[in-house]
Amino acid sequence: MAYQSINFTEKLSLIKEHWSPRIIAQMNDYHFKLAKIKGEFVWHAHDDTDEVFVCIDGDLTIEFKDGSVGLGPGEMVVIPKGKEHRPVAQEECRILLIEPAGTVNTGDNPGEMTQARTEWI
Amino acid sequence: MAYQSINFTEKLSLIKEHWSPRIIAQMNDYHFKLAKIKGEFVWHAHDDTDEVFVCIDGDLTIEFKDGSVGLGPGEMVVIPKGKEHRPVAQEECRILLIEPAGTVNTGDNPGEMTQARTEWI
Numbered sequence: 001m002a003y004q005s006i007n008f009t010e011k012l013s014l015i016k017e018h019w020s021p022r023i024i025a026q027m028n029d030y031h032f033k034l035a036k037i038k039g040e041f042v043w044h045a046h047d048d049t050d051e052v053f054v055c056i057d058g059d060l061t062i063e064f065k066d067g068s069v070g071l072g073p074g075e076m077v078v079i080p081k082g083k084e085h086r087p088v089a090q091e092e093c094r095i096l097l098i099e100p101a102g103t104v105n106t107g108d109n110p111g112e113m114t115q116a117r118t119e120w121i
Numbered sequence: 122m123a124y125q126s127i128n129f130t131e132k133l134s135l136i137k138e139h140w141s142p143r144i145i146a147q148m149n150d151y152h153f154k155l156a157k158i159k160g161e162f163v164w165h166a167h168d169d170t171d172e173v174f175v176c177i178d179g180d181l182t183i184e185f186k187d188g189s190v191g192l193g194p195g196e197m198v199v200i201p202k203g204k205e206h207r208p209v210a211q212e213e214c215r216i217l218l219i220e221p222a223g224t225v226n227t228g229d230n231p232g233e234m235t236q237a238r239t240e241w242i
Contacts, residue, residue, distance in 0.1 A: 001187045002188060003183075003185065003188050003190035003198070004190065005190050005191065005193075005196040006196060006198065007196050008195045008197070009195055025173070025197065026171075026199065027171040027172070027173045027199050027219065027220075028170060028171050028202075030151070032173070050147075050148040050149050051148070052146070052148045052153070062124075064122070064124065067123060067124050069125065069126050070126065071126050072126075074129045074130055075126040075129070076126065076127050076129070076146065077124070077127065078147065078148050081149075098219070099148075100149075
């Protein structure tokens, strides 16, 4: 049987909008999501879970209320459960997110950037 | 406060042995581990959990009893719970593993490649 790997670059080519994650894989009850981001997201926290950001390509900053962390290609960070954060990217950046299935992108701060449903690609 | 990203290349430079994963991050009850691999690992399965392989650098093949999947840089695969598999790399390959904390590298097939304890770097 021919099994298929999941290629980040190929999957990212299917994503057109910024701040609109798409699911590419499931491990137990966790989803792996790819996203293209540019500009400033909204401040939010995830009250029930940690969240992982991996930078695939480009640069992003994740702002916290008491500091920030910069991520370049091949770097990751764990956002602790309940910690307010805001991702920001001056230029388009491509990221991998890992979080429990059902985690809402805007966490505790719903609004116009909230993605009601996260599609698979 | 200055937060620190986790850089895969920097962390990998700290690993000397093949087939000896090191923990670099924890998200909820999951560990992120880096490893350098070369040659053939042992056939095994993880009866209680899926497992994710991400290829950072190099090429590997994950053999199954009924086929195989090849991974190059920027590619990942989810090994389903209970599925027998054997990672193989002709040349040194650097990988990121994501699995529940406490998952043993050789799964249901302990032996001389079993890592009794997985250290943080």
